[in-house]
Amino acid sequence: MIGFSQALYWIFSVVPFMVISSLQIIEKGSEEVMTSTGQQSAEYNLNESEKKKIIFLMCSVLLFSAMNGTMFMIAIPDIANSFSLSPSQVSWVVTGYIILYAVGALMYGKLADIYPLKILLTVGISFFVAGSLLGFFAPTYLIVILARMIQAAGAASIVALAFIVPTRYFPEERGRVLGIVSSTMAFASGIGPVIGGFVAGALNWQFLFLISALIIFTIPFFRIWMPEEKKKEGKVDILGAFLIAIAVATLILFITAFVWWYIVISICFFSLFAWRIFHSDNPFIHPDLFKNAPYRITIMAGFFGIMTMFGMMFMMPLMLSEVNGLNTLFIGLTLFPGAMAAAYVGKWAGVLTVNRGSKQVVYIAFVLMTLGFFLLSTFTGSSAWVISIVIIISYIAFPFIQTGTASLISIALPSNEIGVGIGIYNLFNLMSGAFGSAIIGKMLDNQSSMAFNVFSVAQGSGIIYSNVFIGLALLTILNGGFFYFAFKKLVI
Template sequence: MGTFAEQLSRNEASLTKAEKKKIIFLSCSVLLFSVMNGTMFMIAVPDIARSFALLPSQVSWVVTGYIIIYAIGALMYGKLADIYPLKTLLTIGLSLFATGSIVGFFAPNYVFVILARLIQASGASSIVALVFIVPSRYFPEERGRILGIVSSTMAFASGIGPVIGGFVAGALNWQYLFLISATVLITIPFFRMWMPKEEKKEGKVDVLGAVLVAFAAASLILFITTFTGWFILSGIFFFSLFAWRIFTSEYPFIHPDLFRNVPFRTTIFSGFLAIVTMFGLMFMLPLMLSEINGLSTLFIGLTLFPGAMAAAFMGKWAGILTDHRGSRQVVFLAFLLMIMGFVLLSTFNGSSHWIIGLVVIFSYIAFPFIQTATAEIISTVLPRKEIGVGMGIYNLFNFMAGAFGSAIIGRILDYESTIVLNPFSNAQGNAIIYSNVFVGLIVLTILNGCYFYFSFKNNE
């Protein structure tokens, strides 16, 4: 069978340039649908509520349930990738994704819609988990460049999703959004043909540990999205049991030594804070453009579209810079872009929507830079046999950060403010609180940059 490293070397050596291009194209294609599937349905939530006469708290499960399963699934598939072939896991994941999409299209009631979304998430999570592992496993010499392409695909999907979702839901019906996602079914035969053949590796999956961490993560996400005290107590309880399990099991789901790795731990936490700010921004911008600028859903999507396209274009350069300048330098560049974007948004908040569409580009293009660089650090500071679970933890924290950022920003925006923190801002009325939140994001990003710098410096 050979060692894990020998199998990876054989995979790299056996792939031709044409085969590598096919794998990258396939991976990015399914990733596009996976990410788009989340953003499209956020736009369609009001239509789903009207279709079934639902309260906001009821219809929110279309998004919340999906996020929970998606986040947990990313961790689970990441761990399984350390043992089982990527081709097998992707076949299972894509099949579940397509099955959930078909169930959703024919859903006769709201219960089936939720069931369809959960099935979708259980499959779609395999895509985001495994696509981030593909560069490390098959293209170690071009890892940064490929991660840049992957990150730019995610940025493009995040931007185009609301536009497509609004158009399809408006022109046809929200159920046709499920039909769009079902098209991933046609990619399965190509993955079976083009993905390298791998053997099952040594190791076992600690099922009890997996269940405990799944309940713990679900509890924390529910607490973040609902601020219900029982969920944080449940999360602490299950995480305590999980901590006990990883120190007593012969084959722990996550080896405790992983958390003793300072660069890994620093990157996970710093990446978490960065994604909190980025998703807080993405959550806040549509609300701001609707409340302050009075834009419709379609025009909000069109206003943010240039930023998403710029992020998609810059993803390639994020990968090139990561390969040539080093991942840590690219992280600092991402922090700088985020700060520039937040300063401009705080200053020009309340201006014409086309000005917002231009200045938001700085913040949007930071997304592929921070994601490419942090993923590259994790793939280099961990042993190859632990990259799968490491990436799984990375994705889990990213999704938790997204939920946390949206929830916290949503709570802050409930308050009003008459004091403008940015002396250069002309914000008035309701625009003041938005301007001040951007100032808060600036401060958080600066503190995050200092933490990242000194943690690596002290470790060296």
């Protein structure tokens, strides 16, 4: 049984090991000469062919990275049966992955301000493949957990750098490229359950690891196609990285498990980290970063926006199973049109970001989210094909909220803080997903006989789902109001 002491061992030993090992590998592998200034040493004059190659590569690896999480959520029951595990034990397949994914996204973001992206991606993909191969041959459950954590340590580089690449290499087209990146993530989230259900059902859950290992074939292309960069001045505060890793890990553990001593540990280490950043000559995160009002507002609005989106995605399989009686495969097929729509619409989110501005795209996202949540609340309990159509509106909001907020952050921050700024943005997004899922999970444990939405057709067990959806709509309205009034006097 994996208890508290074992959890602490895996998290507090594996996270720093991955961070420190990555730094050593990068330091040894970086043959570029350090520039004398901390600024960009050269412009990246890429032609259209080179741009397309980089975008294709990033979207390809991002697809594997994002899909990896949702594929394994489908396989949780099969893994539990294979090793005779309880629900709390098997949940570590997801929880352990989320923890390192979130911490790693912050770490790689910080490293991106110093080290070439080509090297960071090579290291990250290597971790991801190593974890995938280990998981495929894993003889015990503890090895499966270790494999997932190594996977996460690598996958985090992909999600972190996918939002940095457009800002660094395509500054004039970052809105359009961010739209493509966001649509890829939305598509991966939707297609993951379909592929996971099919592979786990037709073969075995361990073959999900083998699918992820295919990403190894992208490494030579990254080495050839990614622009050459020079290592910039600066170093990583290892102690600060260690403190924030433990603080974030225990916070996510508290969010997912609601055990009080996790939050006590988290507060202690956040306090130590806060002391560190004010007393270090080279802090892991400079405290002035949060004095940037546009950045701070965007992070907060993005946190609640992504929280509601992930809450919706968490609820949908549960609702379709409990209320509509669908199995894993048909749940995936029901969600698939929404994922396809998000993938298609994402490019338009990028175009609108360029033509109308990032704030307008965020407003559109809030409108789509509110409408989508209201319609889901209204039609909860309807036929699966009706839900499949209705959910399209909610899904297409995903690339809008991600594209708009990521673009705002890239505009608000100076170039030497883009990496760590995007890292914090990704960290908050992943934490919001864990927080939203945990809170909604607790809410769904209750039953309700009164529907808050007077137009709802829900009955029986569907009423609580309808009420939670209407709650998400109201929270989105409040979040949109905060975003509007907070930015009203700011010029972006």
